[in-house]
Amino acid sequence: MEPPAHLTSRRQRKIWEQQQKDNAAKRHKPHHDPFRTLERHFKAPHPSMEDVIDLHAPHDKLIAVPLAHPLTSDVFGPQITSQTAYIVKDIPGLIVIPNPFSPEAQRAMIAQCLTDFARPPNTSNHDAFFKIPETGLWPLYVAEQSGAKSIPTVPPKEKSQGAFLANSLLSPTDMLRKQRWVTLGYQYHWGTKEYDLERDIKVPSTVGEMAVDVVTAIQGIGGEGWTNSYQANDFAAEAGVINYYQIKDTLMAHVDKSELNMEAPLVSASFGLSCIYLLGGPTKETPPVALRLSSGDIIVMTGACRKAYHGVPRILEGTLPDYLGSDAFGDQLDGELLGKWMNSTRINLNIRKVFPSSTSLETP
């Protein structure tokens, strides 16, 4: 279309042309892929939970499957009451195990995720800027909460950053609140999206044991057109991530594809507050399912699901089980603070194999 005749100056005509273009762009609605659409749904206030699959309620997409081997690890508690797994219709490769942990076993895992596991040499998002003490942040937080006269602070990493950070030194409580992740085993660098294979740090033994037990239990499980044929003997827990979520925190859609071994299952456990977990397919065009994951629930991404988009658009406030609440961890200050912390926290612990397994390279 030509600019109207009354616009005579070159400048006016240019402005008019630009306006036409802008209006055309506005008319052309942006394309929201199905993953993004559902993410936005769950980020909005009071989303409908209608289509959410709760691992603890019957759903026509949840199909019970027998475990190949029962779970046996003490990590789940002295006796494991639940030995049921489910596959999820339309999501090949996804295997879920609703909470097999005893309350004590969950408390033990949570306490370790907040204390021992979150200490050097394991690194956290804070390591780029701060020199985290050997004790990790938790004892500093406890000291601060106990009303200690001199509140310990965490020093910045380098002198050059010191000047900048001196003005923004955070209290241990704030530091802990902003601790979003800790890496276990081979340390992952989110910036370069690579593992530091030089530093052979071990995944904590209880975490490794849990993952191996789960991988053994689900060997051979399958659904329509797929089977998890991954041999548990080939599995070892070589790396892990602990994600810490406060109520407003989310994790955007992504695929975990930095491991050299993309065939091995990824084992992922939830503790504390429940969440909405979206799981789709190889692109964000595959409409995801929405799962409600509660404390103790385990999901395993095998086969095709290992390469599927997933994310956490919402943490569900007020969903902490009583057995993790303020009195549950004991009446010492440390215990009280663990329960109080969990009232606004979800912890996700996920475990991966990084290297291709040596046995699978052998010719039969």
Ligand SMILES: O=C(O)CCC(=O)C(=O)O
């Ligand atoms: O928090 C979760 O359940 C998922 C975490 C996750 O996807 C990851 O760490 O890659």
Ligand SMILES: [Fe+2]
């Ligand atoms: Fe992930």
